């Protein structure tokens with residue numbers, strides 16, 4: 001007996017240890033693989049399946065820490081909604097600029113209503129709006145001074161000559177963060193929309209936020225309201241992240257685009273809710289001879305998980321300003337309702353430039369009049385010198401996994417004469433609720449389709465070679 005008891009104790013001990021290790025393995029395994037998959041899945045893992053959704057992290061990385069933190073109150077700011085803080089914000093930024101090379105700085109804006117004219121940001125800097133903080137744009141046009149036109153536009157976008165600076169502005173900066181606890185920046189744009197409507201605008205309206213020639217920009221977790229003109233305008237920038245923003249303007253407010261990356265590269269825009277009087281997101285690159293001469297494309301852009309409505313414009317637009325070229329753009333997981341178009345590509349003769357490798361994937365639309373639209377008629381040229389022989393080239397637009405409920409028109413795809421749009425490819429596009437008589441309208445386009453309903457135009461019916469799209 002004694003002979004057997006010893007080994008059985010040893011055996012039980014071994015078994016227990018083995019089981020303990022095994023159970024530890026199982027419990028760690030059940031946590032780690034999911035994490036590992038989501039971290040290594042750098043492309044675009046689906047939003048289903050329990051994985052973390054794709055994120056813009058690769059474009060800017062982790063939020064930088066700032067060594068010096070000050071409050072707008074330290075500079076004498078008054079948050080009563082009436083006192084002008086224009087000089088206070090300018091003074092604060094001038095002061096904090098000195099920390100740029102000493103660990104960076106953060107300007108905190110506490111709860112309150114902080115009226116201000118335009119001010120500039122600086123590098124290695126964070127503007128942080130606490131919960132309940134509202135920055136209010138001045139209603140005095142003089143508080144939005146005139147600056148030079150952009151070289152890729154040759155003039156103000158709306159009026160000849162210079163243009164009003166944006167409310168919040170930066171030029172030639174690096175490492176700028178604008179964030180907070182859902183604080184608000186309100187452009188109080190109605191005065192500017194009136195000037196536009198009653199045709200008394202002297203200079204092109206300013207943006208709510210414009211960053212020029214800058215890199216490593218992060219705009220997140222805030223609400224932007226009532227921009228006079230396009231709301232967020234990064235131009236000649238790279239490594240720009242705009243995420244988790246709410247952008248609102250009245251649905252009839254003119255040209256209040258949500259986010260317009262313009263001649264920018266490495267831009268990631270995700271998880272935004274946008275309601276406005278113009279395109280929710282529009283990718284641009286200057287116009288006509290000015291944009292062609294500057295030749296500064298927009299490229300490597302991701303736009304995803306955007307939802308919203310714009311009754312007279314589109315969910316996502318490409319152009320009409322595209323003269324510097326636009327390539328490698330991915331637009332996915334959009335939800336658009338009660339809008340004029342879901343996806344719209346706008347160009348025309350005179351624009352020159354090119355569009356290439358634009359991927360549009362997973363879009364859901366409800367009550368969008370024309371779900372997919374390519375249109376000409378970009379006739380708002382900067383001046384008489386535009387060259388009608390400058391023909392845009394379009395090659396490679398991939399549209400897939402689209403479902404649209406209650407659209408009123410089938411797609412309208414109008415290319416440009418003498419420069420047919422090539423490799424226009426559609427797969428798994430289902431447009432429901434159209435009238436029986438609704439037919440696609442196509443001109444100067446060629447490409448391939450598969451699983452598209454209703455039956456596309458003959459130019460796109462060749463489904464034998466969809467592989468050429470890839």
Ligand SMILES: *[C@@H]1O[C@H](CO)[C@@H](O)[C@H](O)[C@H]1NC(C)=O
Nearest residue numbers: 099100101103123124174175
């Ligand atoms: C920003 O910070 C980085 C890292 O500290 C530094 O190298 C750079 O000079 C700073 N840039 C400016 C403009 O202050």
Ligand SMILES: *[C@@H]1O[C@H](CO)[C@@H](O)[C@H](O)[C@H]1NC(C)=O
Nearest residue numbers: 090118119120147169170171
């Ligand atoms: C802000 O920067 C612009 C150049 O981008 C400059 O014209 C303007 O004078 C600056 N404003 C202030 C208040 O420094």
Ligand SMILES: *[C@@H]1O[C@H](CO)[C@@H](O)[C@H](O)[C@H]1NC(C)=O
Nearest residue numbers: 180181182183220221222244
């Ligand atoms: C988005 O921003 C809001 C504040 O505006 C914040 O409460 C929320 O946690 C943020 N979401 C993510 C995923 O960062």
Ligand SMILES: *[C@@H]1O[C@H](CO)[C@@H](O)[C@H](O)[C@H]1NC(C)=O
Nearest residue numbers: 181182183184221222223246
């Ligand atoms: C942030 O504030 C806006 C406007 O007040 C609101 O519509 C939005 O739902 C808020 N977002 C979050 C995440 O609380």
Ligand SMILES: *[C@@H]1O[C@H](CO)[C@@H](O)[C@H](O)[C@H]1NC(C)=O
Nearest residue numbers: 190191192194195198199200
């Ligand atoms: C145009 O709108 C501005 C801003 O609201 C106003 O001051 C001006 O009186 C208006 N002009 C006309 C001609 O209606």
Ligand SMILES: *[C@@H]1O[C@H](CO)[C@@H](O)[C@H](O)[C@H]1NC(C)=O
Nearest residue numbers: 063179180218219220221244
């Ligand atoms: C946005 O808010 C979330 C939740 O509070 C926070 O984790 C994240 O760091 C914030 N992002 C930025 C860029 O401020």
Ligand SMILES: *[C@@H]1O[C@H](CO)[C@@H](O)[C@H](O)[C@H]1NC(C)=O
Nearest residue numbers: 266299300301302328329330
């Ligand atoms: C396209 O852009 C993405 C980022 O949006 C980038 O990861 C990818 O390398 C680019 N592709 C090419 C061919 O440059």
Ligand SMILES: *[C@@H]1O[C@H](CO)[C@@H](O)[C@H](O)[C@H]1NC(C)=O
Nearest residue numbers: 326327328355356357396470
């Ligand atoms: C578009 O993609 C194709 C295939 O990946 C590539 O050969 C071509 O250079 C790209 N065009 C542009 C303008 O990036």
Ligand SMILES: *[C@@H]1O[C@H](CO)[C@@H](O)[C@H](O)[C@H]1NC(C)=O
Nearest residue numbers: 362363400401402403428429
């Ligand atoms: C077609 O697209 C719809 C909408 O995005 C999606 O739900 C469906 O799974 C797709 N079908 C296939 C076969 O990929």
Ligand SMILES: *[C@@H]1O[C@H](CO)[C@@H](O)[C@H](O)[C@H]1NC(C)=O
Nearest residue numbers: 365366367404405406407433
């Ligand atoms: C589409 O229209 C039908 C008939 O008017 C209506 O019953 C349905 O709710 C609408 N669906 C959407 C998503 O608007």
Ligand SMILES: *[C@@H]1O[C@H](CO)[C@@H](O)[C@H](O)[C@H]1NC(C)=O
Nearest residue numbers: 449450451455461462463464
């Ligand atoms: C091509 O279209 C025809 C008719 O619409 C269909 O019968 C066929 O299955 C399609 N082929 C592929 C590969 O989708």
